[in-house]
Amino acid sequence: MDEKGKLTIYDIAKMAGVSTTTVSRAMNGTGYVSKEKKEKVLKVIEEYEFKPNAFAKGLTTRRSGTIGMLVPDVINPFFATMFTMLEREALDHDYNVILCNYYNDNESAGKQIALLEQKQVDVLLQVGGPTDLYDIPVDYLEILEKAGKNTPIITNGNSVGGKFIAVQVDDDEALKNLLADAYEKGHRRFAIVGGDGRYIPTGKKWQQFDKVLKELGISKENRKILEYDNFDSYGGGKCVELLMEEYGRDIPSFIIGINESVAIGVQKELVKNGFLIPKDISVAGFDNTYLSEIVTPSLTSIGCDYREYAKAVMNIIAQLTEKKSGYTGEREVRVVSHLVKRESSSYCSDRNAH
Amino acid sequence: MDEKGKLTIYDIAKMAGVSTTTVSRAMNGTGYVSKEKKEKVLKVIEEYEFKPNAFAKGLTTRRSGTIGMLVPDVINPFFATMFTMLEREALDHDYNVILCNYYNDNESAGKQIALLEQKQVDVLLQVGGPTDLYDIPVDYLEILEKAGKNTPIITNGNSVGGKFIAVQVDDDEALKNLLADAYEKGHRRFAIVGGDGRYIPTGKKWQQFDKVLKELGISKENRKILEYDNFDSYGGGKCVELLMEEYGRDIPSFIIGINESVAIGVQKELVKNGFLIPKDISVAGFDNTYLSEIVTPSLTSIGCDYREYAKAVMNIIAQLTEKKSGYTGEREVRVVSHLVKRESSSYCSDRNAH
DNA sequence: TTGAAAGCGCTAACAC
DNA sequence: GTGTTAGCGCTTTCAA
Numbered sequence: 084m085d086e087k088g089k090l091t092i093y094d095i096a097k098m099a100g101v102s103t104t105t106v107s108r109a110m111n112g113t114g115y116v117s118k119e120k121k122e123k124v125l126k127v128i129e130e131y132e133f134k135p136n137a138f139a140k141g142l143t144t145r146r147s148g149t150i151g152m153l154v155p156d157v158i159n160p161f162f163a164t165m166f167t168m169l170e171r172e173a174l175d176h177d178y179n180v181i182l183c184n185y186y187n188d189n190e191s192a193g194k195q196i197a198l199l200e201q202k203q204v205d206v207l208l209q210v211g212g213p214t215d216l217y218d219i220p221v222d223y224l225e226i227l228e229k230a231g232k233n234t235p236i237i238t239n240g241n242s243v244g245g246k247f248i249a250v251q252v253d254d255d256e257a258l259k260n261l262l263a264d265a266y267e268k269g270h271r272r273f274a275i276v277g278g279d280g281r282y283i284p285t286g287k288k289w290q291q292f293d294k295v296l297k298e299l300g301i302s303k304e305n306r307k308i309l310e311y312d313n314f315d316s317y318g319g320g321k322c323v324e325l326l327m328e329e330y331g332r333d334i335p336s337f338i339i340g341i342n343e344s345v346a347i348g349v350q351k352e353l354v355k356n357g358f359l360i361p362k363d364i365s366v367a368g369f370d371n372t373y374l375s376e377i378v379t380p381s382l383t384s385i386g387c388d389y390r391e392y393a394k395a396v397m398n399i400i401a402q403l404t405e406k407k408s409g410y411t412g413e414r415e416v417r418v419v420s421h422l423v424k425r426e427s428s429s430y431c432s433d434r435n436a437h
Numbered sequence: 438m439d440e441k442g443k444l445t446i447y448d449i450a451k452m453a454g455v456s457t458t459t460v461s462r463a464m465n466g467t468g469y470v471s472k473e474k475k476e477k478v479l480k481v482i483e484e485y486e487f488k489p490n491a492f493a494k495g496l497t498t499r500r501s502g503t504i505g506m507l508v509p510d511v512i513n514p515f516f517a518t519m520f521t522m523l524e525r526e527a528l529d530h531d532y533n534v535i536l537c538n539y540y541n542d543n544e545s546a547g548k549q550i551a552l553l554e555q556k557q558v559d560v561l562l563q564v565g566g567p568t569d570l571y572d573i574p575v576d577y578l579e580i581l582e583k584a585g586k587n588t589p590i591i592t593n594g595n596s597v598g599g600k601f602i603a604v605q606v607d608d609d610e611a612l613k614n615l616l617a618d619a620y621e622k623g624h625r626r627f628a629i630v631g632g633d634g635r636y637i638p639t640g641k642k643w644q645q646f647d648k649v650l651k652e653l654g655i656s657k658e659n660r661k662i663l664e665y666d667n668f669d670s671y672g673g674g675k676c677v678e679l680l681m682e683e684y685g686r687d688i689p690s691f692i693i694g695i696n697e698s699v700a701i702g703v704q705k706e707l708v709k710n711g712f713l714i715p716k717d718i719s720v721a722g723f724d725n726t727y728l729s730e731i732v733t734p735s736l737t738s739i740g741c742d743y744r745e746y747a748k749a750v751m752n753i754i755a756q757l758t759e760k761k762s763g764y765t766g767e768r769e770v771r772v773v774s775h776l777v778k779r780e781s782s783s784y785c786s787d788r789n790a791h
Numbered sequence: 792t793t794g795a796a797a798g799c800g801c802t803a804a805c806a807c
Numbered sequence: 808g809t810g811t812t813a814g815c816g817c818t819t820t821c822a823a
């Protein structure tokens with residue numbers, strides 16, 4: 084027992100009348116231990132609530148049981164939900180998650196990654212931010228690749244040609260359903276607003292938006308893509324302003340925000356300008372966190388099952404940390420989204436206007 | 438250099454032509470090192486981007502540079518904001534935060550705490566949940582106290598007679614200002630809804646609500662306290678239903694939700710029932726996260742400066758981990774809240790009705 | 792001002 | 808099946 088009163092494996096070994104090896108084996112289920120000794124050891128451990136020192140363990144095993152997760156902003160419910168579900172899965176595997184916010188500040192991200200490396204995280208998961216870009220900035224990529232030499236990296240965007248593992252959200256089918264349904268309900272003028280085309284998730288949504296509407300026979304000018312380099316509700320409001328500058332009050336009847344925050348900003352600005360939702364304009368968004376549920380009116384939204392996403396990630400991590408062979412699974416995994424219809428979208432009120 | 442290609446302090450020592458002791462001293466600023474050697478060592482470290490293994494370091498120093506933070510639910514922006522600000526402060530001190538959600542499940546919390554103990558977190562911070570109770574359940578308290586023998590514990594509620602350190606949010610002054618302003622604007626019938634009186638934050642808000650209104654001469658029946666054991670928007674909606682059951686449409690003109698989520702639920706349910714906010718009813722809440730800003734109408738809210746809160750916590754942690762003396766500061770620290778008025782509260786439309 | 796050497800608490804060959 | 812022993816990579820006495 085050390086000075087702080089903490090038990091060590093030696094104390095347990097002594098009390099159970101066995102060697103430390105046997106204690107270690109009994110705890111971890113590695114190697115042979117007779118049933119009686121195992122029970123004895125486990126009983127002592129339980130009785131004294133022995134908790135092995137993770138530092139000593141990590142020093143020898145070179146595994147920490149810790150996942151480093153990098154996100155731009157947990158205050159955004161999308162990332163919070165991602166984290167929450169991952170953490171829940173991780174706990175089932177006796178993993179912890181160190182969550183790092185980097186506020187879209189690549190320098191801060193660099194510092195965080197260095198700290199995570201020191202702490203010997205078993206894997207680095209980056210959700211959102213630079214790894215979502217088609218072209219990751221070279222300086223940032225360099226930081227990641229250096230870390231990647233010792234630590235596997237998972238992203239939700241770019242796999243950089245298989246260097247990292249990407250677990251992506253696939254909105255294609257759900258977006259198609261959303262648009263088909265809107266068409267069915269009489270909408271003929273659409274817009275998708277906000278976001279930045281350099282980002283993979285934005286790019287994919289745009290492509291599918293354009294493709295599906297084209298197939299439905301919607302003309303180019305009625306399938307408006309409005310880029311606005313901002314992913315929060317402020318950006319959504321701004322987009323409505325821009326639409327009104329262009330069309331006056333005759334703006335598209337179906338507006339999709341590039342993510343949930345943008346869609347909420349769109350709603351707020353529409354209401355401010357006297358539009359009724361969904362009577363005058365229908366609105367939809369992505370991400371489908373609890374926010375879509377609580378805003379007024381509640382928001383039609385496309386999002387993945389976060390639990391499923393977390394399971395996919397944990398599944399990869401489990402494979403990654405099994406020392407036996409290297410990782411042999413896919414370098415790009417997809418988790419599909421679903422459409423949840425709520426109050427913000429409905430029939431087009433003047434289906435013959437256009 | 439070990440098999441994974443990672444540098445050790447031995448490699449650095451060799452390259453710099455000094456002993457490992459000197460390298461250690463140069464890195465950590467402990468003990469004497471001549472200027473030249475120090476510079477030499479630091480140059481080598483920088484050049485090879487040496488990152489000392491935190492396990493080995495922690496094994497000897499018994500400090501991890503990690504804070505364990507326990508919250509019921511990071512998806513709730515209140516906790517997310519708390520975490521974000523703490524993490525930012527922590528990073529400035531080269532600390533990381535391991536965030537643990539326990540979903541109001543004390544058993545899960547127990548498992549998380551055990552894991553955090555193994556990982557040798559320097560301090561345990563619990564925000565929300567059982568530690569907010571005037572009477573912490575004995576089984577939970579036992580878990581905490583056991584952990585507390587090796588690890589200092591900070592809560593935002595109960596200090597359990599000085600056993601833990603409590604950093605509390607003090608809403609008293611801001612709540613007084615809110616009520617005085619409402620009175621000024623003609624409101625004479627008030628309600629504070631949601632929450633559970635066994636929780637310290639709820640209890641304190643109730644006390645102040647009652648005290649201030651009494652002083653303003655508001656009768657007992659016009660300073661309604663409606664308990665509802667639920668802290669989310671669902672609970673807020675439910676409270677409006679209950680008020681309407683009791684008063685019909687003649688409900689109090691000024692309704693305060695016990696927290697932000699509840700207030701948002703109140704707003705949503707009022708709108709659903711055809712009330713206009715703030716024309717018919719004014720609404721206010723607590724917490725004042727970005728949600729208060731983005732909901733429609735934006736919500737008048739009372740909340741602390743989270744940055745300031747985080748600084749207070751980090752300040753304590755810094756003192757706690759300075760080995761020299763034990764912690765000598767206060768066992769209960771307060772961070773004051775401020776009132777932010779927004780669209781949801783305004784004049785009472787029928788100031789002479791009661 | 793510097794370095795040799797002894798741990799920190801655990802795991803994993805290896806030998807029995 | 809079980810135990811002995813040699814590390815893992817750092818810090819920290821202690822002696823020089």
